[in-house]
Amino acid sequence: MPSDTIRDAIDRVHAAYAALGELGEEIEDEWSYVTDLTEAWRTRLDEVAADRGGEALAAEATTAVDRAIDEIGRIEDPHRAIDWLSTFPQVVLLALGELP
Numbered sequence: 001m002p003s004d005t006i007r008d009a010i011d012r013v014h015a016a017y018a019a020l021g022e023l024g025e026e027i028e029d030e031w032s033y034v035t036d037l038t039e040a041w042r043t044r045l046d047e048v049a050a051d052r053g054g055e056a057l058a059a060e061a062t063t064a065v066d067r068a069i070d071e072i073g074r075i076e077d078p079h080r081a082i083d084w085l086s087t088f089p090q091v092v093l094l095a096l097g098e099l100p
Contacts, residue, residue, distance in 0.1 A: 007053035016069040023081035041089040064095035
């Protein structure tokens with residue numbers, strides 16, 4: 001079985017993060033904040049993918065990323081989603097061995 005790469009992980013992160021951002025956008029007063037924040041973190045994640053995308057991930061890093069994805073997938077409250085729009089990418093970056 002081929003190992004997971006940083007690009008593979010970031011692709012999964014982007015999909016989960018998009019859903020989180022959509023949930024946060026339900027708070028109309030926060031729409032601008034949510035879109036600006038999600039764009040900034042997507043850009044940071046894309047930088048990592050461009051620099052290190054082909055690197056294989058250790059099983060532990062893959063597990064950490066997937067657990068973070070699972071955690072945000074359980075969020076149903078738009079206000080809580082907004083709270084996690086900054087937290088989630090930082091957790092992922094740390095799991096990938098990057099500074100937020």
